[in-house]
Amino acid sequence: MLVDLIAGARPNFMKISPIIDAVISAQGEGKDIDFRLIHTGQHYDKNMSDSFFEQLGIPQPDVNLGAGGGTQAEQTAAIMIGYEKLLLEGGKPDICLVVGDVTSTMACAITAQKLHVRVAHVEAGIRSGDWTMPEEINRLVTDSITNFFFTTSDVANNNLRNSGIGEDRIFFVGNTMIDTLLKHRPRFRQPEVWNTLGLKDKEYLVMTLHRPANVDQEEKLKFLIDEIVANTQGLPLIFPVHPRTKAMLNRIGIAHERLHMVEPLGYLEFNYLVERSKAVVTDSGGITEETTVMGVPCMTLRDNTERPETITEGTNELLGTDPKAIAPAMKKLFGDEWKKGSIPALWDGGTARRIVSILLDKV
Template identity: 80%
Template sequence: MISIDLIAGARPNFMKISPIIDAITAAAGEGKAITFRLIHTGQHYDKNMSGSFFEQLGIPEPDVNLGAGGGTQAEQTAAIMIGYEKLLMEGEKPDLCLVVGDVTSTMACTITAQKLHVKVAHVEAGIRSGDWSMPEEINRMVTDSITNFFFTTSEVANESLRKSGVEDERIFYVGNTMIDTLLKHRPRFQKPEVWDKIGLEKGKYIVMTLHRPANVDQEEKLKELIQEIIDHSGGLPLVFPVHPRTKKMLQNLGISHERLHMIDPLGYLEFNYLVESAKAVVTDSGGITEETTVMGIPCMTLRDNTERPETITEGTNELLGTDPQAIKPAMEKLFSDNWKTGKVPYLWDGKTAKRIVEVLLQKLG
């Protein structure tokens, strides 16, 4: 029996893990000797993460919650490592520790597993932004430096791993599990309350998300960014799900406008309903650029770099940088109907998790 620990610590992790749970369950149902234990490190905890989020994506309750939330980067890393080490030392070790993405939990559990001689598989391996100021970049590099099996989303990621000395036989180009989740749940997207409340119409509003420190922690820059978006958004409503900290900062700055609708963060099904029907999305998130690419929605990314270049070279995403002055020309391009059409990258077909489990059965069986 192949036993696998599935590690998740933050909301995007669960979107990536969910289809892998489905694929392992399906394989076991076909008589394959494979089982899993879902471990929630507790890195992020919010109301959307328990209850409704698990229900919406059909994720079972975690088998273990390490409860390692809060604190500084180092404190959180240490708490996760201590919790996972204790779990591994007190019970039976799994055959494999499977980590996804690039959060603190990903790196911390990889280090802990390897030190206790448990093999590691990294889903979404090899992606790089080149920006060492982002904690995620450090997490990716450390994780990939001690991983056994690398599951990748693009040829760019494959090449990045090869350059760092990873042999081809350990790289498995399988696609994107985040897109498995999107395609599975797309027929179930739910209209959020804000739709009727402000009278939204398909293709006649813009969705915004901003959370990176480079955009939201500098008051004047945030104010200028929002103002530029308001000024050049063609008179359309702007729907902005914001975290309380950012919302408070916006209110302190006195930013308000009749077309700017600041709302609480949404569930997965509600948020993607909004994105699928939007004219465009303005964001600084990486994952959203993948979802907009698959749904064919124009996306403007307010960052100086991206770890997902295929969303630009193949998809509907454009990297604008963090200068607020970049908003106007991008919006002009959007409203003159000159935005690129884009295409869905290779293997982003909803079958990635099945391919991952097939590889694991072959390599560990």
């Protein structure tokens, strides 16, 4: 059996890495399975990518489609053209496995199905209900043409059932992001900023912001960051800055003595900071999963989430995008009133093995 593993953006590789490990392990047991790792090139920075591949032990891609940037439509088209050419000239796999909800996920799923290659979707069924997010459109389209649905939670299972997907196609396997986290947790390493700023366990906060609702309006972004800084009780705030956000911050000249804007960090360094932080303030979805497993309080600056289990079971709280929500949340945090949370079912490090076992049995 040949499986095409599709990845286009950094979060994809965190989800693909344990699946590669599980395929190699199955090969060692004499199972008939192999993979072709395909990097669509949707997001590509040589320095960051090389470091990331090295840190997670991911082999170099068998194919890089080089799709690059452009608008949503341009990027989708470039990925589809590149993947179609590969399937026609380089041979078809037995299954195309896509992960997450980026443009590459949707584009390769469509291309595969049109050439009669079955599709498996890892992280299927998650929904925010917010159609203004491109990721939500990617999820809906991908799941409408998927054959095998690998899910992270019972919430996702119910979303699929409610859309008419039969039980025989839904496989509750857990979360491959957590496979990666648990495997590499003993290897987390101190970033330079730790010593440069004299950081101490539980005596700083980590922040990430990149979504348009938070960073595209200058006055709102300034008010948001001012509120966060004002309510962190004198603690440093470490802010690895997304390039898109950095451009906006430079334009409006935001600066605070305790706000430390640093370059994006490698996986091992970033999670070292997260694990030891007092709390995380973010608008990312994936980080809420990692903080839940590490037991770190997390404040999500969004009006909705596709990962509600991080709230109902984990350490995450949805604050919305109104900066006025920051103060009461911080009061709760510093008053030692933040919930402890628990780890959702099957977020145990064994997800990728379950996926490969199902593929061997079903495909």
